[in-house]
Amino acid sequence: MAKIFCIANQKGGVGKTTTTVNLAAGLAQLGQRVLMVDLDPQGNATMGSGVDKRSLALSVYDVLLESASVAEARTRSDKLMAAGCGYDILGANRELAGAEVEMVELERRERRLKNALTAVDADYDFVLIDCPPSLSMLTLNGLCCAHGVIVPMQCEYFALEGLTDLVNTIKQVKANLNDKLLIIGLLRVMFDPRITLQQQVSDQLAAHFGDKLFDTVIPRNVRLAEAPSFGLPGVAFDPGSKGAQAFVAFAAEMLRRLPK
Ligand code: ADP
Ligand code: MG
DSSP states (O other), X not given: OOEEEEEOOSSTXXXXXXXXXXXXXXXXXXXXXXXXXXXXXXXXXXHTTXXXXXXXXXXXXXXXXXXXXXXXXXXXXHHHHXXXXXXXEEOOOTTHHHHHHHTTTSTTGGGHHHHHHHTTGGGOSEEEEEOOSSOSHHHHHHHHHOSEEEEEEOSSTTHHHHHHHHHHHHHHHHHHTOTTOEEEEEEEEEEOTTSHHHHHHHHHHHHHHGGGEEEEEEEOOHHHHHGGGGTSOHHHHOTTSHHHHHHHHHHHHHHHHSOO
């Protein structure tokens, strides 16, 4: 059975997409079969995985509206495959922004993705879902099918505030729609140990969240930021970089933490 994880945080620019594509590449490099689902109409995870969002024949939009199956809509990137960390991609583009409105009338609209993923469950060890920066119907579709949520966060003062909303949403989804849902963990990203405040917030997170805080810390690393313009996750773009190595370590930590 595939483990399905949402990468979520309702704040924008906190490293969700970077985490999704690099964890996908890291797990693939460790021999896992991975499907990456882009649930953000910006399509950054799609582009960052080497798939041109403008030329997608079918996307997650078609899957949500049940005009295509996941098997029909998924694609791959040759560049990623050549780099030895290939994974399947269920891409997104601007069309997805309309899905929210078009789905309002539909029954069981928050379970569309869950139903669609059931058909490909046996094909994967992991399904990673890159969520948009909102607690919208799209994010709800992600949370409905997930076993757990991975929350990337920067160690800044306001990071903790936003976390309360996300934790409450997860509690509500767990109570009403998906009793399996768990927070797998918080991932510290874009970390700069030279900044005292970041170190302090990191210590607070450790004290407050205990083993819900991943041991791996992702440093601020320019190679991770440069990689998307080459259509590759950092793990494939510059495997020797500190950022890439941290994400491969994170993938290994995920595997260690899973119940056997
Ligand atoms: P989100 O998906 O939450 O909006 P992104 O993953 O797109 O966030 O990251 C926001 C910006 O920060 C992007 O330009 C990305 O390249 C950059 N970034 C993300 N993680 C790192 C990192 N560890 N080091 C340096 N830049 C990063
Ligand atoms: Mg994003």
